[in-house]
Every structure is written in structure tokens, then in C-alpha cells.
Amino acid sequence: MKKNTYEKRAKIANDVMNYIYKYIDTNINIDELSMELNVSKFHLHRIFKDEFGKNIYESIKSIRLQKASNLLITNKYSTITDISKMTGYSSQTSFLRAFKQRFNMTPKDWKNGGYKEYSNKIVEEITNQNENINLFDITPTIVKMPEIKGYYIRHQGYDKSIKKTWQKLQTWIYTNDIKEYKQLALHHDNPIITPLKECGYIAIVRLENDDLKDVTLPSLIIPKGIYAKFPLSGKYGDVIKLIQWVYHYWLIDSGYETTTNPSYTIYHKNHFLSDDEEFVLDYYLPIKYV
16 A cells, blocks of 8 residues: 555544544534545445444444443433433433443443442453552642644554554654654553453654654644643553543542543653563543533
């Protein structure tokens, strides 16, 4: 595939995903979207599937249910009917059916503590035995972040195989003799409620001076917004512990809701590339005031 064709296809797929995040609480019309992007619906579906590994409708359903799972435990005064509307479902019945199929419990059971049991089973698959981290000592700061442009490689799954993707990206950095850059990870899926092998993870490099002439990687934009920033240092397995604490403890009593934008990480030291396998990072959770 020619380089400019690949970049064009990647941009179309990313535009579709950004559209889904933006309008997840509405009835998303793929016909209108294909007209807006000037691409046939057939090609739109094929491009998206090639880029993300799943079709558009699967992604819409996944993002809706991830949003609903958060709202059920953070929106203390919203009814299940309210939340079904807030996540784009045409009826409470269709929402209940989709939720139970995805999480093997009703929204009411989830809200009444089922979410802890569900996420614990996933987190136990990956965590190490580092008992030195006290997450309750972490104090986040609320920050206004600009949009961030980065060059990326997608990775399917949330496990130690992410290291191979970072090694590829590091090879690209060395090949282009890039001196000043930041490493980021974009979490398209929440790993504490999504089966780890299904999680979409994106390894990203943001260039301080973006003057490359021949770029062989596609680019994307992380949207600007208000974020809660959580600093953490540790080893493999500690990040998912942090994400669980953020969503299931801090967020519930914070007075904030998450938005549908994906969370992301900025590495100051990347454990997938460091010899001692330790990291220093900031985790950014998109929020809005309730």
C-alpha cells in the first residue's frame, strides 16, 4: 500500500472513532458519516475494521457500555433509564439486554457493588505482588490539556507483549534521529472492565519539533480537555491498579464524571523500554464537573 494511501485510510478511521466518542449519546448514523467523509459506507467499514480490528457497530456498543458502566457508579442521582438515554440507547429494554450480555449482570447489580467483583477478576490476571504502592496517598491535580498530535502504532491487548510495539516505535525514533520527544499511551478501552486481550492500546510519540520530511507512521490527535492528572511510579502491573483505584474509588467521591474521550498516559520513564522495568508516569483521566 502506498504511503499516502495508508495515511489517508488511518485518518479516516481515526475521524470515525473521534466522531463516535463525540456523539456516543446520540443515534449515530453511519450513512451520514460516510457522506461527511466522502467515503462509501462499504469502504468506511472496511477501513475501520482494518485499523481497529473490529467493526464500527462493535466499537459503538463497546464505548456505550463502558460509559454506562462508569455512570452507573458515579451518577448517584441518575436512574437506569436516565443512563440508558445518556449512552444513546433508544429504550431501557435494549440497554438492559446489552448490559447483561456484556457484563453478565444487570445494571442494578453492577451499581450495587458488582463492578468491584468484575474488575477484580480482570486486574488479578495482570498485577504483580508490589505491596509498596499506596494509591490512597495520591493527590491528583486538575489540568487543562491542549490537543496533542502524535505518531503511533496500535497494539491489540493489554499485557507484556506491548513491549514489542514500543520497541518498534523506538526503532522508528532512532531511524529518524529524533532527539526531543515524549512517549504516550492512549487507552481506547478501559482495561479494568474490558477483557485484556480485547483492549485497544496505542503507543504514541509526540515530537517537540515536528519537522520530519518523510513520515512513515500515521498520526492522530488526542483531544484537548479537562483532565485529572495522577502521578505514579512503579513496575508492570501497577498501572492497572491505579486505573482501578481512579475509576472505582477516587471518581465515585470526586464530584466529577468521566467524558467519553479516552484516558491516556505520559511516560517520563517507560517500563516497557527501561532496563529495570520501572516506570514514572502521569495518568490523565478526562473529566467534567457534575
